[in-house]
Amino acid sequence: MASILIADDQKNMRASLAMMLRRAGHDVAEARDGVDACEAIDEEAYDLVITDLRMGSVDGIDVLRHLRENSPLTEAIVMTAYGTIETAVEAMRLGAWDYIQKPFTEDELQVKIAKALERRWLTGEVSLLTQEFKERYKFENIIGRSRSIREILTRIIKIAPTDTTVLITGESGTGKELIAKAIHANSKRSDRPFVPVNCAAISETLLESELFGHTRGAFTGAVSTRKGLFEEADGGTFFFDEIAETSPSFQAKLLRAIQEREIRRVGDNRPIQVDMRCIAATNQDLQQVIKEKRFREDLYYRLNVARFRIPPLRERPEDIPLLVEHFVKQFSKKMGRTVKLAESVMDRLMAYNYPGNVRELENLIEQGVALTIDGEIRIGDLTPGEDTGMMEAQTLEDVVAAAERQAIHVALSQHESTEKAAESLGLSATTLWRKMKKLKIDNPHRRR
DSSP, X not given: OOEEEEEOXXXXXXXXXXXXXXXXXXXXXXXXXXXHHHHHHHHSOOSEEEEESOOTTSOHHHHHHXXXXXXXXXXXXXXXXXXXXXXXXXXXXXXXXXXXXXSOOHHHHXXXXXXXXXXXXXXXXXXXXXXXXXXXXXXXXXXXXXXXXXXXXXXXXXXXXXXXXXXXXXXXXXXXXXXXXXXHHTSTTTTSOEEEEEGGGSOHHHHHHHHHEEOTTSSTTOOSOEEOHHHHTTTSEEEEETGGGSOHHHHHHHHHHHHHOEEOOBTOOOOEEOXXXXXXXXXXXXXHHHHTTSSOHHHHHHHTTEEEEXXXXXXXXXXXXXXXXXXXXXXHHHHTOOOEEOTTHHHHHHHOOOTTHHHHHHHHHHHHHHHOSXXXXXXXXXXXXXXXXXXXXXXXXXXXXXXHHHHHHHHHHHOSSHHHHHHHHTOOXXXXXHHHHHTTOOOSSOOO
């Protein structure tokens, strides 16, 4: 079960390939030309792209270039009816795993796909989960094996060394500041300050003074000249958390500071040059806020250069066991205890919706470690007092889904292939694949 994009401007060829790959159990998307393929790569993470070389103005070579720039861990196979050495060499130089000349047999393509996917899973998933990788890129606190987290880590590695402005969106508690810190830690500015400010926690008047600084006598209480946080961040990274909470009038001043890298202290007309990278985050839909005239469109486009969307925890339940393990170790060490989860607690944790996302899960585990009296965290330790029903499954469907999810996770962890995991569960490989897709479970082995 891999996620595969097929790009070919010949509809019949595209449709027959998609049908063949779906029969093999893969999740397949189709792109009718090179433009469509590039847009699909921007919107979705794929394990493999199979692209024709000749597709009009945006051809397979262009698709490969776009793929290398935006999804470097995705493997590629190129198809061509014009199988010259030159095109094959160019495709391989741009990172294609292999090429195949039309017409080809299904067996020929399946062999190449299997080898490409093996490379994808070995070089991608395994390396992103190793301790050496986490230490090298300072990702110790970004926990997960879901496809969305893997792609976020890949993009951080690519974007961090640049000075590109970054916009991070996601619900409260998803870890937006962790992503911002990881970008800074892997940038050429890592030895300079990382300066965060929560725009929602400070009034507009105070925010302007805090960021830009002020001169003596600029306002009542300004008894001395003071440097602002922008000057403190000179040479480093400035992180605007909850940027949508600022007013349009303040946004105009902010836009100039970001564009010109120039500020003026409150009460002073002299410009001060600042060299800082800007990272902004919000839990709001900025397009909607723009329609409501609460956010400047020009500032949005200035911030939205490199975009990271951090998915809520309910969209990546396969990350919950890893996060629970991480938090249990973290708080056990902090509190000097040896703690484990009681039986069935993980099922309940997997079934819960987490409106507060990773932060809520972290708080639940900290509470559980603190309240347990015998070294086993029970559900009552996570939901004390009047909140005891908080994590109860509300419907029979929830109970069944939680049980299936846990059983599948256990089977996948105990067996080296989907087929063997399915056999242990008494299911066909196709049925298991459908259940994994429905429950949004990513295979940790990716070996089929």
